[in-house]
Amino acid sequence: MNKEKRTEIFTRWRNDNPHPTTELEYNSPFELLIAVILSAQATDVGVNKATRKLYPVANTPEAIYALGLEKLKSYVKTIGLYNAKAENIIKTCKILIDEHNSQVPDNREALEALPGVGRKTANVVLNTAFGQPAMAVDTHIFRVSNRTRIAAGKNVLEVEKRLMRLVPKEFLLDAHHWLILHGRYTCTARKPKCGSCLIEDLCEYKEKTEL
Structure with a gap:
């Protein structure tokens, strides 16, 4: 995947959800x-x-x-x-x-x-908590990164390092939240909802679904 596509993907996610955060509830x-x-x-x-x-x-x-x-x-x-x-x-x-x-x-x-x-x-x-650019690669991020080809990798650490290198700097702070939310609600494990996906035309997954 090229830089232009990645930039457009994260631009769309940011426009849709400008201030993403964890779904865990916390006050400190x-x-x-x-x-x-x-x-x-x-x-x-x-x-x-x-x-x-x-x-x-x-x-x-x-x-x-x-x-x-x-x-x-x-x-x-x-x-x-x-x-x-x-x-x-x-x-x-x-x-x-x-x-x-x-x-x-x-x-x-x-x-x-x-x-x-x-x-x-x-x-x-x-x-x-501390506003540092970091990429917590869970199963959702691992799947989305590989499936879309935003940052393919064989293991979690490989995907983390590639994301840190390849995600455009302006999106790095919030990227991990957008990726998790996308994996949790749209690019789901069993059957991705490609038909209702914001980035369907940019994603390089070969087996798109109609959902």
Whole structure:
């Protein structure tokens, strides 16, 4: 795919949705961090249901740490892998209190040192909480990047690096949100809705559908 096509694709997405953001609900970098840890292999809808009950009770590292593991589990037990996630969250809260003055760090190395935080989670936090250009490649972004040929790659890291290099600079800050939303609602896994797609004429997917 050439630069002109990519520019037109992101221009259309921006015109349609000028201020895209995550569908996770949060009011601070810490709330976002916890929501993203919980969202691994879970839906944003499911995470929001849990955090709507958790955050009014505890939404700081001290408050969640004070809840303790079993009490925290009772709030997140509707989410897949909740046992491991709750353990990671308690450990992360302790590290934030002890090493970061209870603040979420705004650099990759410190974020990735937190339990339950991998590269993708760090990218979401850096991008969404701190306004840094970063590309959190999930299954939606991986699929859309390969299917459209915006940035094809064999694995997540390859796609991330290509997107960072190939997405025009003016769109880089919001690109990851547009790609996720496109994958979630239009370029869906089983059958993309090509007939109602904003970028159908620019996309290089060979097996377009009528939907």
